[in-house]
Each structure stands twice: as C-alpha cells, then as structure tokens.
Amino acid sequence: MYKSLITLVLTLIYFNCYSQIPQGISYQGVATDRHGNALTEQDISLRITILNSSPQGDIDYSESHLVKTNTFGLFNVVIGQGTSEVNSFENISWTSNEKFLQIEIDIRGGSNYQLLGVTQFLTVPFAFYALKTADSLAAGEGINLENGYIINSSPDQEISLTGTGGTEISGEYPEFTIFTPEAVEIADTSSTNELQELSFEDNTLSISNGNSIKFTNTPPWYLNQETNDVYVDNNNVAIGTNTSDYLLSIEGNTTGLADDRTLLNLRNNSTDFGSMARITMRAGASGNHLRLLHISSSYAQSRYSDFGQVVSNGSGLVLGAFNSKGVIKFETGSDGEFPYERMRIDNTGNVGIGTEQPKAKLEVTDGDIYINDVNKGIIMKSPNGNCFRLTIDNNGEFVKVQIACPN
Known part of the structure; x- marks a missing residue:
C-alpha cells in the first residue's frame, strides 16, 4: 500500500496578459509510502484528468506523465504538457461549469493507476479564462483596444475639483499640477507620545502612564472554578478534577450506559481519500513512533478502509497482560450485543482456540486443524x-x- 500524494503547489505558469499564454498548469507534490516516508529517486506514473461539473463528471481532458522524484520525494509536472489520452488541453472550456482535478498514481512507473482523489478548481485559471474571453471585450468611451493593449483615445479632457479651499489645477495632460496654498495646522506632531510600556508584576497588568488592572486570582487558574471544568497549575492541565500530576488529566464520573462515558473523542470529518484520525507517540532521539488510529471508509486503499490499527515503526509491539491471572483475548464478530471470543492466551502461556480454558500449549475446540x-x-x-x-x-x-x- 502507498499513501496519498501531498499536493504542495498548484499554480498557473507565469504569463503576460498581452502575449502568448502558455498552455499549462504547474503541479508539484511529494510522493510518500503509507508510513509517511518519501519515495526518493524513484520513477512514478501520474494520470491527470480534468472533469466537468462534478467529481463524477464527464472527462474534459486526460493526460499521463512519467516523472522521477528527487532526493526529497518531490516531483514537478505541467498539466497540459503530458501525453494526451483524451481530448486536448487547448480546447477545455474553462468558462462553462465547475472543473475538478483527478489525480491517479502508479508508484512503480507503470499504468496500474490508483486513485488518490478528486479536488475542485476553486477558481478558474485566470490566464485561460482571459484567453477565451479576450475577443469579447468591448471598449468604452475614450478607450481603444489595439493588439491586446488598452489605449486612452481622448487624453485632452477637462478635470475639475469641487469643494471649498484654494486648490488650483494647472498644466496639461499628462503633467498636471495640483496646488493647495492653505496649510493645515497639526496640533500634535509627535509620533511617539502615544507609545506606552506594558508590564505585569504581582498579578497587576499596568501601562506606563498609570492605568492598571489587578488580577485577584493567583494560580491555579480555573475556567469554571465552581465545576472544575478546566484547571491549570504548574503547566499541568486537569479536566473534570482540580488536581493533576501529569501534563494532562481527564476525569469523569459517569455510570450505566451513558454516552458521556467517552472521556476523549477524536474525529476527522474529512471524507477524502486520505482521511483518518490518529494519536502519535514518540520517545527518545530515534524519531520512531507508535500510532493508534482509525481509518475512514473513504480511504483510497480498500484493504485498510474503515479499519482501526495499532502501528509501530520501531523494533516491534508488546501486547501484555501483566496481572498474575491476566489473559489476552481475541474477539471478532458479534451476536448484536457482545462480540465473540475466538482465541485467548492465558496466564500460563497456553493458547486456546474456541475454548476459554486451554489445557495445553495449544488446544482447539469445536474445529479442525487443516x-x-x-x-x-x-x-x-x-x-x-x-x-x-x-x-x-x-x-x-x-x-x-x-x-x-x-x-
């Protein structure tokens, strides 16, 4: 499996409104594997498609690219200058309907493309829009359009100012002189007298000209002292309690089957091809990590979509039950209310499949070994x-x- 491309830059190639407009859009990205590691110095294939009206719309244009990533996994292509597969880039009607960009990739450089996702062009590329509409522009009074230039055809026009005062206009186009003989008196010419110093000492916030605010509560601080909703002391944060020996403590007191038994909820509302919610833990200098995650059903690789995972890229995982009577259970399926236990390892190391009391290193009940x-x-x-x-x-x-x- 490989992880989605992270699109870094999508921008029009530089153009001049009055010269030949290049037919292309610069696209830059980074190719990574499912662990987030860059695919460096590697040939990859891209198929880029522009869809009309919706993510499932008709194909306006499609092309393919064979590119090689650099030492950082970075690659660059120009949309519109690849190998055309459907229609031509020059004939795209940017002025009709919304346009969507679909990206597919084969990280082995072949044609076994995997869909990475579809995203909308939030604004029509200006250069192409201008190219399609330039011929429909009409000049107003005093303006001519000649060979792509806007020209003032009536430079000798009167200019007047209305209002009180002694302002005068002299000269001829394009060198006018505007003169106001009456000076305006400015009473305060200092640029620094409004500046004051801000200080905080003994729970008092003060400015240098004398105004101050006294904070009567000293740490610990409460967001709501009556209910202890959030409590902060010595950089430790407590939620649901007024004490914490750790950087973050969360406590509750729910009973029964109440929904608020969930004390920490992480949710990623994205429904794109890379959506997941995860917690990452690291220790030491190696940079290796353990991740606890749930993957969205919209994830690009179906073998992982809607799965939960515990993943480490370090030396491995330790799954333990350290109580003297501790067991490890493996459960799948459900009777609609409770899951079925399929296998367990008891506190003596015996493995039972189909039994909760294995009497040997491996015991299989109600089944065969094939x-x-x-x-x-x-x-x-x-x-x-x-x-x-x-x-x-x-x-x-x-x-x-x-x-x-x-x-």
Missing part, C-alpha cells in the same frame, strides 16, 4: 534428539520422515 500442503505435517522430536515429520499417504496411513530439527 494442513493444506501435502509436504507439510507435524514435527515431533524423539527422546534421542532426532526430529521426524508426520504426514499421511493416499490411503490415510501415517508416514514419518526424519528431518533436521528446526533451529
């Missing part, structure tokens, strides 16, 4: 240290073959 490979079987070690694999022949008879003991 070995599909006819060359595989059960390996057993004899008292003298030799190992044998037990299989069966076509008549169902056991066959034993001596093999090297597994390391």
